[in-house]
Amino acid sequence: MGELILIRHGQTGWSLSGRHAGRTDVPLTDEGEAAAKALGPRLARRPLVAVFSSPLGRALRTAELAGLTGTRPDPDLTEWDYGGYEGMTAAQIRQERPGWDLWRDGVLPGDADHPGERLEQVAARADAVLDRIRPLLSDGDVAVVAHGHLARVLTVRWLGLDASASRLLGHPHPGTVSVLATEDGRPFLSAWNVP
Template identity: 60%
Template sequence: MGELILARHGETEWSRVRRHTGLTDVPLTAHGEEQARALRGALKGRHVVRTLVSPAERARRTAELAGLSAAETDPGLWEWDYGGYEGITSAEIRKERPGWFLWDDGVIPGGAGHPGETVEQVGERADAVLARVGPPPADGDVVLVAHGHFLRVLTARWLGLEPALGRLFALGTGTLSALGTEHDRPVVSAWNVPAP
């Protein structure tokens, strides 16, 4: 049975300094490009039959450098819309909202183009992506190239968990994870594996 391979895009300047990067299209850093190139080797032994990628340049560039040239763009793979917290770090938010935690407390509305999303709305998008992808085919793997928080929510939904339980799955930039089945039940086969 094939697996659903999750590739988080390489490092950006905002991810490096831990700024919430939802819909802002920030390019990869030089290190992020190195991470993306390294994914090519990590994917080499896999039979990839389909690749879907977020419309964000950082995800599309990661797919390109990883050798996933036939990627289909899927708007459902965009990162969580952080609304008024776009471009701000958690530490900065906690100065005004002590104890704030994205997964529990959510975001505030932002300006034009950044209305913000609840974790449940991100979960609905993840469910729609999983429905479009369907179970991985027996003859190969399906790769999703996207973003940290979104892929964490998608993993929770793959496992039948509520979207907010994505908080349990830390995910670094330029990493691969694999979702599969065991005895016809969804499992995490590998998680947060950096490319060699």
Template identity: 60%
Template sequence: MGDLILLRHGQTEWSKAGKHTGRTDVLLTTVGAASAASLAPMLAKRQIVAVFTSPASRAVWTAELADLEGAGGRYPVKQDPDLWEWDYGGYEGMTTRQIQEQRPGWYLWRDGVISGDAEHPGETVSQVGARADRVLARVAPLLRDGDVALVAHGHVLRVLTARYLELPPDGGRLFRLDTGTVSSLGTEHGEPVILTWNVPPSP
């Protein structure tokens, strides 16, 4: 069995500012692009048989810069809408501090989001979990042949990790995940485990 390789996209201006970035298509910063490219040597050592990215430009570009597609073209890369970030609804583009000015003590994993406009209706953590479950079901057969890489966003990858570990979706709150990092999920004695977590590029 292969491992499930998780890449959180590189830094954007919104992630740098702590803004909730769901469906807004924000590009990588110069720092974010450099960190994504720095992941390539680490990933070149893996036996990756398939790559899936969020449709967001920041995820697609991270996959290209990390040499998962583009110049090397080693792996077939597919966009998966189920890897979009959590839809933050009316909290899109806001920082936690700004939201807490309106809702003191607000905590995403417990309190969720409010509805926004037609492009940002919002999601519950259970809905994000259902998307993560669909991704895991699709990649499971591929892991028999080698590693599978998923390039996506902080919250959806945290929820996906919780579901992989057979935890409820809100178990994702336990796993901090920084931009431009690589994590891996696998098994030990047949049980799902975290193998590595939140690993930055080599200096």
């Protein structure tokens, strides 16, 4: 049985400053590009049978720089739609909503381009991705290039947990790899947030 190799896209200016970048297509920084290239040798040793990516440029560029060929854009891998919180930091949001927690409180609706998404909607997208990937794992590893919050939801859904358990995982750093695997038919987290 293959493993699901989960890659967070490289650093962007918004990830560096802590701004929520859901649907806004923010480019990689020079450091983000270097980190993506550095993933190449590690990923080249993997028997990849498929590569999926968020359709956003920062994820597709990470896949390209990491040497992942045949990448298939998948809209279900797009980051959480932060609605009215798009572009804001958690500190800015908490000035308006003291004690705010994304996992508990969600987001406020935004404009037509950023209507916002509930956690349950993000989890449904993650489940759809996993339903497409699981059958491929019988032939080898599958790589997924995605985003921080989406990666956390995807991971807990892999583990069979409620999406709210995503709060228990640390935010994966840009340009890192996590590995989702199985042992005796049971899913487990083999590696998390590895540079």
